[in-house]
Amino acid sequence: MEETQCQDPIAELIVTYKELNGSTIEELYEEPSPLEFMRYVAKNTPFVVRGAASNWKATKTWSAKYLEEYLRGETVNVAVTPVGNADAPTPQGPDGSLVFAKPWEEDQQFGEFLNYVVQQEQGDSQKQQNTEVRYAQTQNDNLRHEYASLFNHVQQDIPFARIALQRDPEAINMWIGNSRSVTALHKDNYENIYVQIAGRKHFALLPPLCHPCVNEQRLKPAHYERSSSSSSGTEEEIVPPLRLELENDGETVPFAIWDPDRPAENATEYSHLAEPMRVTLEPGDMLYLPCMWYHKVSQSCSPEGICVAVNYWYDMEFGGPLYPLSNFVRSVSKMNKT
Amino acid sequence: MEETQCQDPIAELIVTYKELNGSTIEELYEEPSPLEFMRYVAKNTPFVVRGAASNWKATKTWSAKYLEEYLRGETVNVAVTPVGNADAPTPQGPDGSLVFAKPWEEDQQFGEFLNYVVQQEQGDSQKQQNTEVRYAQTQNDNLRHEYASLFNHVQQDIPFARIALQRDPEAINMWIGNSRSVTALHKDNYENIYVQIAGRKHFALLPPLCHPCVNEQRLKPAHYERSSSSSSGTEEEIVPPLRLELENDGETVPFAIWDPDRPAENATEYSHLAEPMRVTLEPGDMLYLPCMWYHKVSQSCSPEGICVAVNYWYDMEFGGPLYPLSNFVRSVSKMNKT
Ligand SMILES: O=C(O)CCC(=O)C(=O)O
Numbered sequence: 165m166e167e168t169q170c171q172d173p174i175a176e177l178i179v180t181y182k183e184l185n186g187s188t189i190e191e192l193y194e195e196p197s198p199l200e201f202m203r204y205v206a207k208n209t210p211f212v213v214r215g216a217a218s219n220w221k222a223t224k225t226w227s228a229k230y231l232e233e234y235l236r237g238e239t240v241n242v243a244v245t246p247v248g249n250a251d252a253p254t255p256q257g258p259d260g261s262l263v264f265a266k267p268w269e270e271d272q273q274f275g276e277f278l279n280y281v282v283q284q285e286q287g288d289s290q291k292q293q294n295t296e297v298r299y300a301q302t303q304n305d306n307l308r309h310e311y312a313s314l315f316n317h318v319q320q321d322i323p324f325a326r327i328a329l330q331r332d333p334e335a336i337n338m339w340i341g342n343s344r345s346v347t348a349l350h351k352d353n354y355e356n357i358y359v360q361i362a363g364r365k366h367f368a369l370l371p372p373l374c375h376p377c378v379n380e381q382r383l384k385p386a387h388y389e390r391s392s393s394s395s396s397g398t399e400e401e402i403v404p405p406l407r408l409e410l411e412n413d414g415e416t417v418p419f420a421i422w423d424p425d426r427p428a429e430n431a432t433e434y435s436h437l438a439e440p441m442r443v444t445l446e447p448g449d450m451l452y453l454p455c456m457w458y459h460k461v462s463q464s465c466s467p468e469g470i471c472v473a474v475n476y477w478y479d480m481e482f483g484g485p486l487y488p489l490s491n492f493v494r495s496v497s498k499m500n501k502t
Numbered sequence: 503m504e505e506t507q508c509q510d511p512i513a514e515l516i517v518t519y520k521e522l523n524g525s526t527i528e529e530l531y532e533e534p535s536p537l538e539f540m541r542y543v544a545k546n547t548p549f550v551v552r553g554a555a556s557n558w559k560a561t562k563t564w565s566a567k568y569l570e571e572y573l574r575g576e577t578v579n580v581a582v583t584p585v586g587n588a589d590a591p592t593p594q595g596p597d598g599s600l601v602f603a604k605p606w607e608e609d610q611q612f613g614e615f616l617n618y619v620v621q622q623e624q625g626d627s628q629k630q631q632n633t634e635v636r637y638a639q640t641q642n643d644n645l646r647h648e649y650a651s652l653f654n655h656v657q658q659d660i661p662f663a664r665i666a667l668q669r670d671p672e673a674i675n676m677w678i679g680n681s682r683s684v685t686a687l688h689k690d691n692y693e694n695i696y697v698q699i700a701g702r703k704h705f706a707l708l709p710p711l712c713h714p715c716v717n718e719q720r721l722k723p724a725h726y727e728r729s730s731s732s733s734s735g736t737e738e739e740i741v742p743p744l745r746l747e748l749e750n751d752g753e754t755v756p757f758a759i760w761d762p763d764r765p766a767e768n769a770t771e772y773s774h775l776a777e778p779m780r781v782t783l784e785p786g787d788m789l790y791l792p793c794m795w796y797h798k799v800s801q802s803c804s805p806e807g808i809c810v811a812v813n814y815w816y817d818m819e820f821g822g823p824l825y826p827l828s829n830f831v832r833s834v835s836k837m838n839k840t
């Protein structure tokens with residue numbers, strides 16, 4: 165292996181990684197064995213298993229109608245935002261500076277929530293533009309709590325991952341929304357097995373060492389609030405609007421502000437080197453999203469107007485070189501900036 | 503996990519790694535399964551299996567006498583140096599600047615070679631100080647070539663490694679020497695399974711990210727030559743002496759000049775942060791030495807006066823983040839120096 169002669173270690177890092185790894189995702193057609201999976205974990209490299217969950221009861225039965233009947237009378241926590249921007253960098257105030265916008269969370273009757281999601285997706289686009297966006301995305305192990313009655317429609321865990329990683333899932337989450345919700349580019353300290361049930365998800369993925377490309381900034385925290393004051397409105401607008409409240413004494417949140425789908429905006433000098441790995445999950449597909457990979461996730465709905473997924477988070481391994489080396493890339497790229 | 507607040511990313515990297523990993527080697531008492539092995543590969547973390555090769559024919563039979571009889575009449579390649587410094591940074595010339603000293607290589611009758619090794623080890627220490635050092639250490643798959651007649655006394659490969667890594671060994675090497683030979687701190691792009699047969703080996707190990715501690719310098723290449731001119735001598739000194747020849751138009755060799763056993767010499771500002779993992783292999787012990795780990799190796803002899811080991815080199819995986827990130831640490835620490 166020849167040494168790349170290159171002035172800038174950060175550019176060299178990103179380019180060498182791309183040369184050695186490419187940016188096309190590996191596609192499998194059956195689940196890996198624990199050993200095969202461990203080889204991907206060792207390489208910190210994603211793969212998708214097409215159709216791995218095609219025969220799960222969830223994939224076969226979770227239509228909008230089925231879910232509505234199954235959860236009738238139950239209350240669920242819903243993330244509400246004006247434009248589908250839960251946990252996303254969002255312009256605020258007169259100067260439009262970016263803050264980290266957390267959603268307004270409220271409990272809703274499941275049927276009411278689901279009808280809203282479906283009707284928004286199927287309604288005329290003008291109306292769609294102007295109405296708030298609702299996404300069930302609590303990420304607190306909700307499939308074993310809020311949605312526990314549905315839990316036996318999916319696998320209790322992912323055997324190849326449990327055996328390889330020697331641990332049970334830390335959280336199993338349900339995600340229900342429509343095409344208005346987008347999850348902004350971010351990373352998690354988990355090994356993630358993500359399973360599409362209905363509709364499609366579109367992932368843009370970048371390895372941890374692309375930190376210098378994503379333009380991490382410390383953003384002021386903010387959250388949406390429903391302004392209960394303006395509860396009177398026309399029939400068209402009975403829902404009180406959302407206001408973005410700055411949390412003035414909250415700690416700033418380090419967050420990527422570069423968006424792989426608007427590469428010219430908020431770019432760093434390294435963003436143009438990033439070549440996101442893109443993959444669309446169809447119902448029944450299973451994605452291995454390795455720990456610390458950046459991911460941006462958008463969605464398309466089933467003909468019925470919903471998008472449903474479940475995912476399994478396994479605690480990552482902090483031993484070994486990956487975690488400290490990823491932090492090192494971050495520290496070096498921060499030093500460069502200051 | 504809290505972020506360490508630290509000014510210097512390199513120091514932070516080394517300290518964080520130590521905090522998360524410690525510097526004690528894991529000891530197993532039976533060979534791992536391929537999956538268990540793959541977990542160590544994924545963590546790029548060494549382990550030793552005590553007694554894994556106790557029942558190999560080699561471990562049971564390879565005494566000095568046995569080897570001498572078995573290989574009688576065969577010729578082997580021997581690395582010859584004045585003080586056991588094959589492939590080692592060595593002071594040269596009037597200013598004592600370090601060069602990369604390669605051994606003089608010559609073919610010797612196996613019996614003659616082995617007797618020399620044994621007698622040097624068992625002779626009085628005064629004589630030991632003044633005589634050249636011989637080490638059979640060709641590292642060119644010699645156990646399947648030069649020493650092929652002995653190959654079926656060891657395993658043909660290491661099944662857990664072959665299955666996990668999905669490849670056959672690239673090289674299987676035999677090492678025969680005495681306590682005068684020391685292998686200087688260096689790293690290899692191989693996954694290494696190292697098996698002690700007779701005598702003991704003492705390893706000092708450092709992970710790839712300790713590059714900033716080892717003081718890598720570009721050294722001029724040099725090699726020892728036997729000066730055939732002075733072939734006349736007293737009976738005490740029938741062997742012509744060795745001269746160190748500079749290879750003036752050879753390419754410089756990037757090499758660690760810090761020695762974990764003389765930590766105050768040739769230190770960088772980070773050397774004091776390195777805490778070498780130390781392990782001694784007894785006959786029958788097996789070490790997993792992960793790719794790109796720095797290792798310094800010294801040896802003690804069996805009562806008979808020899809030290810014998812074999813090792814299996816498997817090509818490493820260049821995909822994934824470890825290889826580019828290790829190079830990144832190197833580039834950043836080089837930038838810091840210039
Ligand atoms: O499905 C989404 O909207 C986001 C998924 C995600 O970020 C995750 O699984 O970590």
Ligand SMILES: O=C(O)CCC(=O)C(=O)O
Binds near residue numbers: 677694703799813
């Ligand atoms: O045994 C020795 O002297 C050195 C071993 C070594 O460097 C290796 O196995 O890579």
